[in-house]
Amino acid sequence: MLSVKDILSRVKEDNVKFISLQFTDVTGAIKSVDAPVAQLAGALENGLWFDGSSVQGFARIQESDMHLSIDRDTYAVLPWTPENLKRARFFCDIYLPDGSPFLGDPRGALKRMIAELDKRGWVYNVGPEPEFFLFKKNGDTTKPVPFDVGSYFDFSANDEAVNVRNELIEALNQMGLEIEVGHHEVAIGQHEIDFRFADALKTADNVLTFKYTIKAIAAQHGIVASFMPKPVYGINGSGMHCHQSLFTKGGENLFFDGADEFFLSDLAHSFIAGQLHHAKALSAVLAPSVNSYKRLVPGYEAPVYIGWAQTNRSALIRIPRGNAGMKNAVRAELRCPDPTCNPYLAFTVMLAAALDGIDNKMVPPKPSRDINIYDLTVEERETMGIDQLPGSLNQALTALKGDEILKKALGENIYEAFTRAKLSEWEEYRIRVMDWEVERYLETA
Numbered sequence: 504m505l506s507v508k509d510i511l512s513r514v515k516e517d518n519v520k521f522i523s524l525q526f527t528d529v530t531g532a533i534k535s536v537d538a539p540v541a542q543l544a545g546a547l548e549n550g551l552w553f554d555g556s557s558v559q560g561f562a563r564i565q566e567s568d569m570h571l572s573i574d575r576d577t578y579a580v581l582p583w584t585p586e587n588l589k590r591a592r593f594f595c596d597i598y599l600p601d602g603s604p605f606l607g608d609p610r611g612a613l614k615r616m617i618a619e620l621d622k623r624g625w626v627y628n629v630g631p632e633p634e635f636f637l638f639k640k641n642g643d644t645t646k647p648v649p650f651d652v653g654s655y656f657d658f659s660a661n662d663e664a665v666n667v668r669n670e671l672i673e674a675l676n677q678m679g680l681e682i683e684v685g686h687h688e689v690a691i692g693q694h695e696i697d698f699r700f701a702d703a704l705k706t707a708d709n710v711l712t713f714k715y716t717i718k719a720i721a722a723q724h725g726i727v728a729s730f731m732p733k734p735v736y737g738i739n740g741s742g743m744h745c746h747q748s749l750f751t752k753g754g755e756n757l758f759f760d761g762a763d764e765f766f767l768s769d770l771a772h773s774f775i776a777g778q779l780h781h782a783k784a785l786s787a788v789l790a791p792s793v794n795s796y797k798r799l800v801p802g803y804e805a806p807v808y809i810g811w812a813q814t815n816r817s818a819l820i821r822i823p824r825g826n827a828g829m830k831n832a833v834r835a836e837l838r839c840p841d842p843t844c845n846p847y848l849a850f851t852v853m854l855a856a857a858l859d860g861i862d863n864k865m866v867p868p869k870p871s872r873d874i875n876i877y878d879l880t881v882e883e884r885e886t887m888g889i890d891q892l893p894g895s896l897n898q899a900l901t902a903l904k905g906d907e908i909l910k911k912a913l914g915e916n917i918y919e920a921f922t923r924a925k926l927s928e929w930e931e932y933r934i935r936v937m938d939w940e941v942e943r944y945l946e947t948a
Contacts, residue, residue, distance in 0.1 A: 630700030649692025777860020
């Protein structure tokens with residue numbers, strides 16, 4: 504961990520004027536307490552008190568005092584802030600007045616799960632692929648207009664979206680993310696920028712950094728950047744496929760077995776089996792908005808059916824093709840998450856499901872090979888034992904309610920706050936009259 508002296512030296516060199524101390528509520532919304540840089544030395548040594556009574560899932564009014572403890576290794580300068588108001592950020596952990604960790608802190612929940620993994624001498628690595636749309640500002644938020652007309656991997660020498668994406672990549676590099684590639688995605692206006700995998704905690708921090716950096720830089724161009732899973736009817740939605748593996752602290756990939764057809768160890772098979780077993784409940788946390796289930800429909804490359812395969816993009820878990828000489832590249836790609844999830848909670852439940860599979864030596868069903876599951880009939884899927892994800896947020900929350908493993912991983916405080924927020928979202932959606940209903944029924948009913 505960086506020393507206080509090192510941080511203060513870097514802050515001075517970077518000409519930082521303000522410090523943003525960041526954390527999330529249970530839904531994944533970034534919260535921030537901002538302070539002049541003169542307050543940083545004291546905050547690094549003693550933390551900072553704040554009122555958590557109005558934060559989603561945090562304290563009640565009568566017990567609102569909460570304490571932010573700075574994670575010194577998360578220092579980064581926000582590159583879009585003007586030089587005379589230069590701002591840097593730290594992610595923080597949250598504690599109660601008695602010094603105990605606040606059990607409603609999403610980052611804390613992931614750290615507790617990682618601590619359990621640490622006892623085994625293992626490291627959980629995650630490499631997410633968040634997709635997003637760029638839209639023009641047209642004054643009508645109900646009818647988003649894509650910023651460009653490109654498609655998958657399209658290149659145009661005069662494509663303004665490419666210039667914006669390259670500026671996004673540069674900003675993300677400055678924020679400490681190791682960017683691998685950026686490219687246009689399948690739908691018009693849709694893009695993807697991939698950054699290198701890391702341990703789950705660092706990756707969760709990186710996902711949040713990624714999202715607000717994309718939005719901030721886009722806004723400077725007069726563009727709306729959206730991580731909404733399905734913003735436009737009839738075209739592909741945005742997911743956040745997550746590549747996962749377990750390593751020893753010595754750097755050995757526990758997923759690798761050169762004698763296996765897919766180069767997967769028994770542990771990796773049980774890891775996959777655990778996530779498939781808990782898939783319905785997982786979806787409540789990994790696809791946590793009512794809009795998420797407009798993406799999770801057959802077609803559009805979205806995974807709907809609970810199964811696994813190599814290279815088959817209709818499967819919930821895909822095993823990217825590899826070879827015996829690439830031991831560290833063997834991994835399992837979970838394809839149902841979308842970028843509206845709180846990454847701390849998402850990785851917490853993903854790991855909990857996987858460890859349940861490992862501890863109980865679960866065996867996954869036969870892989871679906873290279874068949875397109877979308878093309879199978881209901882009877883064929885039933886014969887093959889292929890179930891499907893919930894069709895709505897409400898169904899997913901019902902599945903989560905019955906999953907004691909995932910509820911224990913989240914903890915009572917977070918589980919209750921999360922479900923309360925999401926059931927409220929579902930109820931608001933359920934009773935709202937949509938444009939489609941008016942168009943369909945107003946004159947025909």
